[in-house]
Amino acid sequence: FDQARWSDGDRHEPLSSEKRTTEADYDDSPLPDDLTRDELELPKLEEPDLVRHYTRLSEMNYGIDSGPYPLGSCTMKYNPAFTEDVAADPNGLVHPDRPVEAVQGTLSVLHSLQDYLARIGGMDAVTLHPPAGAAGEFTGVLVADAYHEANGEDRSEIIVPESAHGTNFASAALAGFDVVSLPGGEDGRVDLEALEEALGDDTALLMLTNPNTLGLFERDIEQVADMVHDAGGLLYYDGANLNALLGRGRPGDMGFDVMHYNVHKTFATPHGGGGPGAGPVGVVDELAEFLPDPQVVEAPDESPLHYEFETPEHSVGKVHGKYGNWLVLAKAYAYIARLGDDGLSDASAKAVLNANYLASQVEYDVPYGPFHHEFVASAGDQDAADVAKRMLDYGVHPPTTKWPEIVSEALMTEPTEIEGKRTLDQLARAFNEVASEDDETLAAAPERTTAARIDQTEAARDLRLSWRALDD
Amino acid sequence: FDQARWSDGDRHEPLSSEKRTTEADYDDSPLPDDLTRDELELPKLEEPDLVRHYTRLSEMNYGIDSGPYPLGSCTMKYNPAFTEDVAADPNGLVHPDRPVEAVQGTLSVLHSLQDYLARIGGMDAVTLHPPAGAAGEFTGVLVADAYHEANGEDRSEIIVPESAHGTNFASAALAGFDVVSLPGGEDGRVDLEALEEALGDDTALLMLTNPNTLGLFERDIEQVADMVHDAGGLLYYDGANLNALLGRGRPGDMGFDVMHYNVHKTFATPHGGGGPGAGPVGVVDELAEFLPDPQVVEAPDESPLHYEFETPEHSVGKVHGKYGNWLVLAKAYAYIARLGDDGLSDASAKAVLNANYLASQVEYDVPYGPFHHEFVASAGDQDAADVAKRMLDYGVHPPTTKWPEIVSEALMTEPTEIEGKRTLDQLARAFNEVASEDDETLAAAPERTTAARIDQTEAARDLRLSWRALDD
C-alpha cells in the first residue's frame, strides 16, 4: 500500500491559489462605487484544471470506499451508491418555501421517514429537522426543557456519564443547563449508587448511550429509567450506538423518553468528510407537543392534499432555518427501505458478530465485555496514537484512540457489519503486526501515506488558517 | 508525485478471484441436466467490497483527469462531465428495435449530429454507425468499393502513406484491397512523384491524414486530389487529426470524397481505457447512396413523424449490428453544441498554439515544421521508450513513442487545447529534466508509479491471459 501523493513537481499539490488566479473587474458594476468593493482576486481553474485539482485531492483522501474504517463510535458503514441517485432526483431539488401543495412528494418521503424512525426507535413522534447528531441532542434538550417548564418545573441539571460523547456535555451546556458528570461503575456501566446520588429535584435529564461507548449494554436500564423518572427527570437516548440494537431492542421500550438518531451512522448516509449528517429526534407521546415546527402530518380526509404541515402545540420553534438536511434524509429513507426488517436486524447481528470476531483475533487486551458493535482494546505500553499512525501504513484506517479514558491507551474499534472475514483478518493482522513493533517504528510512522507524521504543535502554535497566512 | 499502490498486505492488489469466490448451484435448475453446465465458480464481491476493489483499481490508473496526457495522434482532450449526464438520460436508454415512432427523440439527436458533422467536415451526408475510427475507415472503404463497383470498375489497390495510422492499412486489407505503401517526401509530406507512380487504373482510394502524423499540413492537397481523381480514384480523409483544422479547413473543401470522424478525439468523448469511440463517416453526394443502412432523415411533411429511417439506394448494408455507439454519439452532440462555431474554431487555435508553444520550450530536436496540433521531437541518443518511462516519474503521461518512424526515437506530442501555460511548462520541465538524465536513470524508470518497469518479454513468452494461468 502506498497512498497517492500528487504534486506539480514540488513535494505537495499546490493550492488552487498557487495554480492560477484572476481578478474581478468592477468597472462595469451596476451599482454606485460606494456600495461595491474595490478588488477581489481569487483562484480560477477552468474546468479541465478544476477537475484535475479535485480528482488529485480525492486520491489523497481515505474513505470507506478505500478500505476498512473501524473508527469507534462513528459507525463507518458502506454508503450505498444508489442512495446518491435517489437524493439527486431533480424533482426533490426544490425551494423550501414552495407552497405545501407543490411539495407533496417531498412531504410523502419525509412522512414515511418519520414513521420508519418512530417504529425503529419505539418512539411516538419524530422530527427530522436537526442537521446533525449534536443538533439532535440540543433539540432533545430543548424539548425536555420545554416539557419541564410546561409542568411548572425549573430543573437546571443534566446528568451525563463520564464516558459519554463530548457533544452530550456541550449540547446540555448550550441549552443553559449545568452538567453533572457521572462517574462510571467498575464494570464500565452506570453506577446506580452514583446515579442515585446525582439525581435530585434539579435533574432535568439523564443522557445515556446504550450500548455505551465501551460497547456494553446497560443491563440495568429499566432500573435506571425508574430512578430517573422517580426523580422527575427524563431519560435521553444518544443514538450514536443504535446500530448495535436494530431489531433487538428499542429505546422506547427501555424507558427512554427522547432520543436522537444519527442517520449518517446507523442509516448509512455518507459522512462527507465531516458532514452533513442528520439527527432526527424521536419522543414519546407526552413530549410530542414540544417538537420543532413544523411536523409533517397526514392531511385530513377532506383535504385535497395528502400531507401538510402542523405546528406542535407548544413547539420549541425552529432548530434549523428550514427543515434540515433533505439530501441526507432522502438517502436514509432509501437505505431503510432497502434493508427492511430483516436487513436492519441482520445489520446489527453482523455488526456485533464482526466486533466480537475481530476482538477475538486481536492480541491487544480488551478489558471489558461482553461488548456489542464495538470494543475498546488497550494498547498497553504502546502509545495508542502511535499505534494508529502505524496502522495507516498497513492500508487501513485505525480505530478511535485514547477514548474513552476508562481504558488506558484506548483503541476503540467498530468494524460495522460491512466487513467480511477477509477484511477483518486483514485488520487483525494490522493490529497484531503493530503490537509487535517497537516504539521507534511507531514513532516514525506513517511512511506510506500522502503525508508523513504531521506536526500538530506547529499547526496550533503558528496558526496559518488561510493561504494569506502562508508565506512560502 | 507518487501514484497510488493498493494491496491487501501483499505487494499487489489481489484479483477479485483471490478475494472471494462462490459457486453456482444447479440443483434447482429449471432445465434438464443435459442442457446445463455442471459447475461454475466465479469471484463474488458484495457491494462494499466490490466498490473498494474497483475504487482502488481506479486510483491505480492515470487518465486525462489525473494530469496532462499528450499522447500524439490520440487527441486526449478533457471530457466534459456534463456530457455524461446527457448520455445517461434514461429516456435515451431504449431498445434498438423499438418502432420508429417511439424513438423520435433519439432520432432527432442523431439527425442533428449527422447534420453538425456534415457541416464541420464539408460533407454532404454522414452515417453514425461505425463504432470506432477503424470501423469508420472500413466503412469508408466499403463505400468507395461499392461506388467503383457501381461504376463497373474493379479497382483493387488502396494507397496509404508510410506514416499513416496502422488502421488505414489494416482496414484496407480487411476489405480485401491490396495496400500500396507510399513513401514520404523529404519535407515529411506526400511526395507527388511517388504518388504519381503509385496511382493507376487499380487505384481505388488514397487514404490521407491532414495534417499528417508529423502535424504537417499537406500543402499540395488540391493537386493530390486532382491527381487521384484524374486516375479515377477517390480520396479518403482520416479524421484522426481533424482537431487541427476546425473552422479553418474542411476536408470536403480540399477535395476529399469520404472521411471518418473520431468523435472520441475531436469531439471529446471519453476514451474509456481503449473505447468505446465512434467513427462516423461523411461522404460527398455521389457516395451517399452507398452509406450503411439506415440513415436518419426528416420525415416528409405529410408524415405524423419528424424523423424516419431510410435505406440508401445502394447501401453497403450494416457495419454494426444496430446503429453504433449511442452513448458516445450523444456525448459528441452535446460537446459540439457546447462549443458552437466559436468554440470549435478556438479549440483548434489553442490546440495548435499549445503544440507550438510546448515545442518551443522543449530541448529535444523537432525536425519538421511548421506543425499544427502535434509535433514529433526526436529523443536523439536516448531511447524514446525509456524517455517515456522516465517522464512517468514526473507525474505526466508521456507522448507516443517511436512513431512515426521517419523521426528517429520519435516523441509524438499532442497537448491538445485543454492545457494551460502552467501545465505546458510543467510538461516542458519533464521533457527537459529527462533530456539531461543518463541512460541508467532512464532504464531504471519508472519509480513513482504503481508498477515499476514491466517485463514485456515475459508477458509475451510466458503467456498468462487469465487467472487460471496464474499459479502463484
Added chain:
Amino acid sequence: MNGRDTSGTPYAPHGDAETRTMLDAVGVDSEEDLFDIPDSVRFDGDFGIDARTEREIRAEMADELAKNRDLVELLGRGHYDYYVPSAIDHLADRSEFLTSYTQYQPEVTQGFLQALFEYQSLLVELTGLGIANCSMYDAATALGEAATLAERLRATSGTRVLVPDHLESGRREVLGNYVAGTDLVVESYAMDDGNADLADLQDRVDDETVMVYAETPTVRGCIEENLDAVGDLADDDDALFVLGSDPVSLALLEEPASVGADVVVGSASALGLPQSYGMDLGLFACREDFVRQVPGRLVGASTDADGTRTYTLTLQTREQHIRRERATSNICTNQAWVALRAAMHATGLGADGLADLAKRDVADARDLAARVDDVKGVQAPHHGRHHLREFVAHTDQPAPAIGDDLVDEGYAVHVLDEHHVQLCTVGTTESERDDFVDALTEVAR
C-alpha cells in the same frame, strides 16, 4: 465458499460458511448469543418495514417526487437556485471525499483538508476577515453561534442582541433557541424603506448591547447602504458587529472588514449545492483575535516529518470532544461536504465569475422590477434601494389571491402580506421571466 441462504442486509458480505467460522472463533452458537440484552427489554416484534430492491426504491421515490409540482420558482429569501456545473457533482461524488469522515488522521486525509483550507481561504478573501471556519449547518445556526460568540467575548455586562425587524422568521427562531440557554435577549431595530433605520438603531444601541446584526443584501434583496454607520454604532458601544451575507453578494458588495464587521455569517450554499429543500451551508468568518473562541472546525497548515507542507485540523481544544461543556459550540458533524462543493464552484467561477453572477443579479432584479412596475396594479420595487436578486412589489389587489393564481399558472412567489409579494430572479431564464410577467399581468389586475 458458499453463498448465503439467510435474508439480510445486502451490505454485509458474510456467506453462511464465513458466519459459522466467525461464530466458532468467538465461541458462541449463534448471533443471538452475542446480545447481552435482558429479556424484559428485548424487542421481538418487527418494524413492519418491507425490504425492497434497489430498482424498486428508485422507481418508488421517482414516482413520489414526481408528485412535486413543476413550478417556476421566483422565491429566494436566502435560498437561491444558481446552476451548479455538472463537474461539481461528479467531483463531490468522488467517494474518497464523500465516504470519509472528520480528518482525525490527517496523514491519510490531506485531500479533504486541503479543500477545506481552500474553502476557509476563499471566505477570508471574500470577507477580509482573518478566519473562517470550515462550516456551520446553515445561515440560521451560524447566526445563533455568532450570538453565543458575542456572549463569550463580551466586555460589558450587556445582554442585548439587536437584529433587523425584517429578519427571516426561521433565522429569528433559531437565534432565539441558541440564546435560550444564556441571559441574552434578542430585540429588533426598525427598518427604513428596506434598510436599517439608523436613527432607531442609534436609540437602541447602548452599553447593554453585545451584538448588532445587519444583513446585506437584506432578506428583501435590498443592498444595505449604511454598513459603515452600523459598524460605527456597534463599535462605539463595544458590541460585536455581525454581518449576514453570502459569497456571491460579497464578490460585488463592500468588503465586510472594510465596514468594520467583526463576524460574517450567512448561507454559502448558493455555491455548489443545488436547491435542496432548505439544506444549506452555514458561513462563519471572524476577526483573527477571536480564534480561540470560534465555534466549529478549523484547518491549519503545518509541516510533516519530511518537511512538506501539510494540513490538519487545529485548535481542537475548542471543541466538544475535548472541552466538553466548556467547548465553544456543541457542533461535531458539520457540513464539510457542502463546503467542499462551495470551494469547487467558487474555484471554477473565480473572482470574475463570482462578481459577474452578482452583477447579473443586480441587473436582472432591476430589469424585472421595471417590467413588473409596468404591470397594471403592481408597483416595484417597493423599496427605494438597490437590489440584488430580488425585490418586494406592491399589489393593488390582494397579494394572497395573486400568489394562489400564480401557482395555478405555474409560478411560485413569496406573499409577504396583504399587498406585497417578493420576487427573485435567480435560476429563472429570461424567457421564463417573460412568461411570468405575462402571467402576472393576467392575475394582478
Added chain:
Amino acid sequence: MNGRDTSGTPYAPHGDAETRTMLDAVGVDSEEDLFDIPDSVRFDGDFGIDARTEREIRAEMADELAKNRDLVELLGRGHYDYYVPSAIDHLADRSEFLTSYTQYQPEVTQGFLQALFEYQSLLVELTGLGIANCSMYDAATALGEAATLAERLRATSGTRVLVPDHLESGRREVLGNYVAGTDLVVESYAMDDGNADLADLQDRVDDETVMVYAETPTVRGCIEENLDAVGDLADDDDALFVLGSDPVSLALLEEPASVGADVVVGSASALGLPQSYGMDLGLFACREDFVRQVPGRLVGASTDADGTRTYTLTLQTREQHIRRERATSNICTNQAWVALRAAMHATGLGADGLADLAKRDVADARDLAARVDDVKGVQAPHHGRHHLREFVAHTDQPAPAIGDDLVDEGYAVHVLDEHHVQLCTVGTTESERDDFVDALTEVAR
C-alpha cells in the same frame, strides 16, 4: 493575470495574457499565423452551430429525449434490459477509468489492466476456452471477426461459412461485410422447430466448410439442444465451430468447451451496460492455440522490476499499429469501458447470481408463454423447445396489426411475420407482464 475576453471553447484555460505570452514565445503575432493552410482551401465560413450553455444543452436534450415514448419493452433478440446496480455506474464513471486510453504505459494503468484481465478471466471461466480478448464492438462484428479468424486458420481450401437460417439480420449483414474482402461465402442451414436442423447441417458441412456457427439460446430464445452434434459435425470436417451466446446464458447452459466450441462470440452487454439503443460489447473467446491469430487486444500477467505481479497488453504484434495490413484485425479503439462494466457487474453477481438470472429467465419465459398461450387467438411457445428469456408466439389474427395495437397500449414487441410475434421477459416486472397479458387479450382476438 487577467481573464479572457475572446469567446471560445470553455475547455481551454487560456487567459488573454497567457495566450499573448505563448504567442510571443513561439514568435508569431496571432494564432492565425500558426495555420499553414493555403488560402485556396482555407475555410472562412461558419458552421452555423450556436454555442449553448451546459444548462441549456441539458434542458434541450432532456426535452428531445422525452419525445421517446414511454413503452414497456418485450423486445430482446440480442439486447436485454437487465437492471444495472447503481454502484456499477458510479464505479465505471470514476474518471481515472473513463478518461484514460489504451494502456500503452502499463506502469501507470495497472488498474484498468487488472480489470480487463479479470474480464478476460471471467469469460474463460464461462466458456471453458483458454483465451478471451478484452472486447470487440458488438456481437455482429465479433461474429465477423470469427469468420476472418476461420479464414486465417483454415487447413482446407474451403470457403464456406454456415450460419443458422434464423440469424438476426444485422449480424448477417455485418458478417457479410467482414467476409466481403475474402473469398469466403456465407450460407444458411435450416432450422428445425427453433433448433439447428442437424440433417440439413450434415448435408451442408463438407471439407469446403471453414466455419459452422450456431447460437444458444437462438435469436428466438430457444436453447439449442444438439450442440455436441453440431460440434462433431464441424469437427469432422475441420471446420471451426463458433458458438454464439452471452454471459448470462453461459452461467446456466452447457459449457462451450465441453461441446467442442472453438470460438465463442456474442454480446456481453447484458452485463453492466443499460439498454443503449443497440450499443453493445462484443464477446470473443477461443482456444488457446489460436492465440497468435486472435483479433483485438489481450492483457497478460507479467512481473515488474520489483518482482511484483503486474499486467500489460501483450502480443501486440498481432495488432494493426505494428503489423499494419497483416494484422489479425483492423480494430484499435474497442469497447474496453463496457468490458470494465461487465466485469464489475459479473463480479457483483457471482456465479450464483449469474446463474440465478438465467434460471429466472427460463422460468419467466416459460411462465409468460403459458399465460400467453391461454390468451384466445394466441399459441405459445411456437417452438417446442426450452426457452431462455424469450419465445415466439403464433397469432391467429395478423401479427403486424397486433403489434401496432400493442404499441398504442404501451407495449413494444417484435413482429416476426404475418402470424408470429416474439416476446421477451427481461427488464419487465411481474405486474407489467400481468398488464401485458391483459392488453394482449384485448388486441389478439
